[in-house]
Amino acid sequence: MARLVLQKPGEICTNTDSGEHVLLKPEDDPEVQAVASWFGNKPVGEYYTEAIRNSIDYVLDGGRTGRFDLLSPDVHPGERASVGAKLEYEVLRIFNLPKVKPLDTLITDAPVDIKATVGDNWSIPSEAHCQLCICTQIQLKKNRHRSWLVRAHRSWLYRGKGNKDGKRGLAVYARDHWSVPLYDWTHLPINPLRFLTPEQASLVLAEKPGQTKRLLMMFRFLEGRIIPRNVILTVGAGKGDPMRRARQARDAAAREGLTLLCGDWVESREEAAALGIALRSGEWLALSDKSPRPSALNEQPPGAHYAVRE
Structure with a gap:
């Protein structure tokens, strides 16, 4: 120049x-x-x-x-x-x-x-x-x-x-x-998938098992972090109706002691609000009694690249 x-x-x-x-x-x-x-x-x-x-x-x-x-x-x-x-x-x-x-x-x-x-x-x-x-x-x-x-x-x-x-x-x-x-x-918020270890990411983004099981793994790995809709679509890339699969994961998550909240549901928004969390439309959150609260959602994973949250 x-x-x-x-x-x-x-x-x-x-x-x-x-x-x-x-x-x-x-x-x-x-x-x-x-x-x-x-x-x-x-x-x-x-x-x-x-x-x-x-x-x-x-x-x-x-x-x-x-x-x-x-x-x-x-x-x-x-x-x-x-x-x-x-x-x-x-x-x-x-x-x-x-x-x-x-x-x-x-x-x-x-x-x-x-x-x-x-x-x-x-x-x-x-x-x-x-x-x-x-x-x-x-x-x-x-x-x-x-x-x-x-x-x-x-x-x-x-x-x-x-x-x-x-x-x-x-x-x-x-x-x-x-x-x-x-x-x-x-x-610029980080895409939550960046918080996965390489081993976790390979499991969540694999071809098998099916979407519901992989989404459940993702919710478990990212417990306490807000998951935007775009992340659900990414995990279900190329597959049919990943949002429906995410909804189907609720019962399986409950059996593991994990509560899945979605900002599209009034009761989920109210439950999140009671915890001081503003859950927006399309966002998901997996919680248990031991979940880290989203006060640290913007912390950066060691050695990670930086991408967008949604």
């Missing part, structure tokens, strides 16, 4: 598409301030967590592939990179934003591009040079994410030919000093 000598706010940015204009600090840029204010009263980090988890689940396609870890060797680097493309549509959906050209959307009538990376930088396309960009950084190994709002001035992009689409990376100094953080580092 070519070395970049940054121009500073107050100097002139030369962009052959939009013409010369003055580089502005975020506090002096009316569109930056308007868009930042639009996000100001929203739980942006929480919404982005949901959007990122949905995007990763989409790429892994666990219900068909049985995959649950984006850093696994059986996930192609190109698939990991495609999380950003899916994230754009998830963000538009969750924030109820329109899809509007020439960039990705309009916020307070300002064109905004939505970018994400699972690496260290973003590829800013030529049409987004000197435009507003939301830049999201996803650190899979540290299981966290954060986002900034920045005007991606051409003067703050790395020079050189860029890639074949004319995309260029954003200078770190510009990101750190002339952007508006939308939220700080936010935890």
Whole structure:
């Protein structure tokens, strides 16, 4: 990547598409301030967590592939990179934003591009040079994410030919000093299957025995941890109606002294609430008298890769 000598706010940015204009600090840029204010009263980090988890689940396609870890060797680097493309549509959906050209959307009538990376930088396309960009950084190994709002001035992009689409990376100094953080580092929940030992995972994800028995093993191994619906589908990858098999596991679990709660059932939600647990629709929880309570659900397994919770 070519070395970049940054121009500073107050100097002139030369962009052959939009013409010369003055580089502005975020506090002096009316569109930056308007868009930042639009996000100001929203739980942006929480919404982005949901959007990122949905995007990763989409790429892994666990219900068909049985995959649950984006850093696994059986996930192609190109698939990991495609999380950003899916994230754009998830963000538009969750924030109820329109899809509007020439960039990705309009916020307070300002064109905004939505970018994400699972690496260290973003590829800013030529049409987004000197435009507003939301830049999201996803650190899979540290299981966290954060986002900034920045005007991606051409003067703050790395020079050189860029890639074949004319995309260029954003200078770190510009990101750190002339952007508006939308939220700080936010935890990205771990897929509960990452808490299984290799031996346990091989049993739970094996072809045999049948789904009900393997799901029962999973509930036993992950006792006290919330199990999202996507995990049930992953364990039953390629099989018929894994959710029905999970429901059928209740009686067998009860015989082992294990109570299975599901957020789709009122009585389960009430029982979980009595324990201080908010069980959402589609989530499962296996409990016994000796179960660890979900206060430690976000603890990280030693040496684990970091994936999404759902």
